[in-house]
Amino acid sequence: MPNATLKKIAEMLNISISTVSRALKNHPDISDTTRKKVQELAALLEYEPNAYAIHLRTNNSKLFGVILPTVSNYFYHSFIATLEEEVRRFGYSLLILQSGDNASIEQDNIRLCRTNRVAGIFVCITPETKNFTALQKMEEQGVPVIYFDKVPPASETCNKVCMADAEAAKIAAETLVKSGRKKILALFGNPEMSISAKRLDSFNAVFQQQTAAKVTVDYAYSSDEAHQVTLKHFSKKSIPDAVFCMSDEILIGVHKALQEKSVQIPKQTALIAISNGFIPKLFYPEINYVETSGSKLASLCFNRMMSCLAGSSFIQELTVDAVYVKGGSVN
Amino acid sequence: MPNATLKKIAEMLNISISTVSRALKNHPDISDTTRKKVQELAALLEYEPNAYAIHLRTNNSKLFGVILPTVSNYFYHSFIATLEEEVRRFGYSLLILQSGDNASIEQDNIRLCRTNRVAGIFVCITPETKNFTALQKMEEQGVPVIYFDKVPPASETCNKVCMADAEAAKIAAETLVKSGRKKILALFGNPEMSISAKRLDSFNAVFQQQTAAKVTVDYAYSSDEAHQVTLKHFSKKSIPDAVFCMSDEILIGVHKALQEKSVQIPKQTALIAISNGFIPKLFYPEINYVETSGSKLASLCFNRMMSCLAGSSFIQELTVDAVYVKGGSVN
DNA sequence: ATGAAAGCGCTAACAA
DNA sequence: TTGTTAGCGCTTTCAT
Numbered sequence: 001m002p003n004a005t006l007k008k009i010a011e012m013l014n015i016s017i018s019t020v021s022r023a024l025k026n027h028p029d030i031s032d033t034t035r036k037k038v039q040e041l042a043a044l045l046e047y048e049p050n051a052y053a054i055h056l057r058t059n060n061s062k063l064f065g066v067i068l069p070t071v072s073n074y075f076y077h078s079f080i081a082t083l084e085e086e087v088r089r090f091g092y093s094l095l096i097l098q099s100g101d102n103a104s105i106e107q108d109n110i111r112l113c114r115t116n117r118v119a120g121i122f123v124c125i126t127p128e129t130k131n132f133t134a135l136q137k138m139e140e141q142g143v144p145v146i147y148f149d150k151v152p153p154a155s156e157t158c159n160k161v162c163m164a165d166a167e168a169a170k171i172a173a174e175t176l177v178k179s180g181r182k183k184i185l186a187l188f189g190n191p192e193m194s195i196s197a198k199r200l201d202s203f204n205a206v207f208q209q210q211t212a213a214k215v216t217v218d219y220a221y222s223s224d225e226a227h228q229v230t231l232k233h234f235s236k237k238s239i240p241d242a243v244f245c246m247s248d249e250i251l252i253g254v255h256k257a258l259q260e261k262s263v264q265i266p267k268q269t270a271l272i273a274i275s276n277g278f279i280p281k282l283f284y285p286e287i288n289y290v291e292t293s294g295s296k297l298a299s300l301c302f303n304r305m306m307s308c309l310a311g312s313s314f315i316q317e318l319t320v321d322a323v324y325v326k327g328g329s330v331n
Numbered sequence: 332m333p334n335a336t337l338k339k340i341a342e343m344l345n346i347s348i349s350t351v352s353r354a355l356k357n358h359p360d361i362s363d364t365t366r367k368k369v370q371e372l373a374a375l376l377e378y379e380p381n382a383y384a385i386h387l388r389t390n391n392s393k394l395f396g397v398i399l400p401t402v403s404n405y406f407y408h409s410f411i412a413t414l415e416e417e418v419r420r421f422g423y424s425l426l427i428l429q430s431g432d433n434a435s436i437e438q439d440n441i442r443l444c445r446t447n448r449v450a451g452i453f454v455c456i457t458p459e460t461k462n463f464t465a466l467q468k469m470e471e472q473g474v475p476v477i478y479f480d481k482v483p484p485a486s487e488t489c490n491k492v493c494m495a496d497a498e499a500a501k502i503a504a505e506t507l508v509k510s511g512r513k514k515i516l517a518l519f520g521n522p523e524m525s526i527s528a529k530r531l532d533s534f535n536a537v538f539q540q541q542t543a544a545k546v547t548v549d550y551a552y553s554s555d556e557a558h559q560v561t562l563k564h565f566s567k568k569s570i571p572d573a574v575f576c577m578s579d580e581i582l583i584g585v586h587k588a589l590q591e592k593s594v595q596i597p598k599q600t601a602l603i604a605i606s607n608g609f610i611p612k613l614f615y616p617e618i619n620y621v622e623t624s625g626s627k628l629a630s631l632c633f634n635r636m637m638s639c640l641a642g643s644s645f646i647q648e649l650t651v652d653a654v655y656v657k658g659g660s661v662n
Numbered sequence: 663a664t665g666a667a668a669g670c671g672c673t674a675a676c677a678a
Numbered sequence: 679t680t681g682t683t684a685g686c687g688c689t690t691t692c693a694t
Contacts (some may be wrong), residue, residue: 052387053671072412081403259615284590384687
């Protein structure tokens with residue numbers, strides 16, 4: 001037995017389709033008897049409205065597109081998890097598309113969003129993305145585009161929701177200053193990426209104003225590299241008394257190296273990171289971190305989307321504030 | 332300018348809608364001139380077919396539903412990532428729904444799948460799920476249901492794709508036997524779930540055949556509980572010389588407790604887990620584990636789905652084989 | 663090679 | 679209170 005339709009119910013009850021439609025949505029001017037009759041039969045037949053027909057007719061899809069590098073990343077999956085929960089409460093669903101940081105797949109994904117007439121798009125662009133015309137066109141056609149995390153350069157005016165990268169690095173740096181640590185190793189990711197650059201600049205700025213501590217900056221493009229780099233710095237006679245990790249990826253490598261070298265945290269060396277919060281809490285002692293929450297990012301994105309849909313035409317650049325979370329790895 | 336439609340193109344070119352439709356899909360009996368004219372205008376107007384209209388008309392959606400506890404989990408997000416890649420190659424998209432391990436939300440999600448007329452469903456059931464009628468009905472209506480990871484009990488005949496749970500637990504148990512450990516703590520999740528039951532039975536079976544080692548079984552429903560339970564067992568005068576963790580979730584709590592108690596791994600206590608592989612590699616020494624890959628699981632699920640769609644009516648129970656990965660936490 | 667027409671399932675303006 | 683009708687955008691059969 002295939003899916004029930006309004007038509008089928010109407011025929012079985014010998015009434016018109018519109019009456020059935022109205023009865024099902026508790027339209028005021030349907031008699032109680034009819035309403036009851038209809039709703040009972042619908043329940044019996046397990047009638048479920050056809051989303052395609054509704055959307056076609058009303059031209060109002062309850063679907064958002066999400067385009068991001070991959071869902072398999074300790075940051076993005078928490079973003080997705082929260083976003084899905086939020087949109088569900090408003091009757092929306094998510095079409096989740098992975099670009100794999102490939103601009104051409106990203107274009108395909110945008111087309112898929114168009115074909116599915118999504119009501120809005122959340123997009124985290126690839127490092128290669130230079131051309132924003134397809135997304136701009138959607139915006140012009142009334143489909144809000146919310147850029148998140150990795151966003152277009154400042155030259156593009158659009159809705160952006162980002163982490164407070166500079167602020168987070170600043171907080172971490174200041175914490176280290178206050179702790180009185182003197183020999184600090186600071187590890188960053190690919191300095192070509194704006195996210196690394198922002199964190200680095202901000203981190204350095206704090207230490208330029210005071211000379212009590214000496215900072216060594218180094219780079220690692222992966223957890224494994226962070227591991228190697230840390231081993232190198234901790235093989236000298238005088239080891240750093242604090243390490244700053246720009247990301248979870250780096251934290252993973254650093255922590256492993258410290259364990260391997262039997263460095264006592266925080267007694268010998270303090271450890272602080274910028275993180276989503278999951279990784280720092282895996283260890284004992286838990287790592288102090290400045291939180292950049294994928295979950296909060298999702299909430300902000302969603303709110304911005306809803307106000308765009310409600311008619312706000314302002315372009316906004318929002319920021320998830322950085323929160324310092326104490327663990328047991330500093331002092 | 333709203334979206335272009337076949338009608339609009341037809342009017343502009345003074346030809347019929349059907350001709351436009353055919354020209355766009357390179358139907359053989361359309362003249363080259365017409366085809367070219369149409370395709371050029373379509374490109375110019377950036378025509379994008381309306382998925383809702385197509386699906387309504389053809390009754391063939393290119394959407395799969397995925398229902399799982401949460402996407403924010405070191406196992407499931409790798410499942411999703413791979414599944415999304417696979418289905419995209421076949422022109423399908425994913426409607427990803429989180430149940431939060433709540434049977435009532437799960438029911439809502441199933442309804443959403445129905446309303447969206449998904450072509451098939453991948454579902455990882457909640458521990459509470461007892462009632463499979465809604466999913467059975469979908470199956471009867473020609474929508475394949477592939478249960479994965481957490482699946483209905485053996486009494487239900489349906490398509491199941493699981494980890495080699497019994498095998499994985501057996502490998503872990505045998506490894507422990509070979510290592511000569513004598514006082515083993517084995518931690519499992521909710522024993523009501525078939526996944527826990529299977530792993531438990533298989534683990535116990537190995538030790539029933541020999542009395543050299545003593546096994547204590549305990550349960551934990553979360554990382555925090557695993558942490559507490561472990562602390563409890565390690566507060567006695569004689570501590571276990573090996574711990575088996577049924578899952579990453581448990582491993583996290585156990586490892587943290589061992590660190591907290593300054594237990595030396597593997598010298599004092601060996602540690603082995605069943606895991607996706609991410610968590611065990613975070614620690615030093617790396618934890619020995621039996622791999623159960625979310626990515627492989629996704630591929631198997633997808634293949635099964637495609638053969639169901641192609642008409643295979645066989646019910647199958649498939650298994651992702653378990654692979655033992657050596658770390659430094661045993662002997 | 664092209665067009666006309668029906669219909670997928672639904673909503674909503676209008677009529678009765 | 680209920681029915682009639684048109685139409686959302688598309689595919690497809692049947693004519694021409």
